[in-house]
Amino acid sequence: MSGDGVRIRHLADADWDAVVELESHAYAALGLSEGRAALRSRAEASPETCFVLDVGGQPAGYLLALPYPPFKYPDLERSEPAGARATRNLHLHDLVVTERLRGRGLGQCLLEHLSLAAGARGFERISLIAVGRSERFWSARGFTAYPGIAPGGYGANAVYMSRSTKRAADACVPTP
Secondary structure: OEEOOEEEEEOOHHHHHHHHHHHHHHHHHHOOOOOHHHHHHHHHHOHHHEEEEEEOOEEEEEEEEEEOOOOOOOOOOOOOOOOOOOOOEEEEEEEEEOHHHOOOOHHHHHHHHHHHHHHHOOOOEEEEEEOOOOHHHHHOOOOEEOOOOOOOOOOOOOEEEEEEOOOOOOOOOOOO
16 A cells, blocks of 8 residues: 555564554553564564554554464463464454554554455454454454453453454545
8 A cells, every 4th residue: 555655564674663662652551562572573473464554754553463373362471482373364463553643544554454465375364352442443344252262461351353354355545
């Protein structure tokens, strides 16, 4: 995606200061901030499914996704082990857009970019843990909750959710 100064691209080494800052602003108040080493380990597990949202040439958001077995999820206290997992499920670990640009459809653009990349790489499902009472946001984007799974370490209201990669793509039209 590009145009109007908005571009989604693969995560690069030069992005890590911005990613760590964005992650801290989004998750520290929830007690879920992981730090640089854990975040990098998730990106290194699947660099082809981790993206940065550039707005005006500056990182304004990011998305980290990595292969993970269905109904499983990363431990926030640990870095990811090296080596790929054989699974058709891609776990969307983080999707963050800077606060000043939220509500403009940029998160939706990141999600649809991921959905296309996941489908092209043979993934059948995308899973995530909805935190901070974000279940309604994810439900509106086609994710289904699995209330029988209690994601330990992700906060009291965390909900495991997933959806197919084969669903119809939503329009990705960010507003300025």
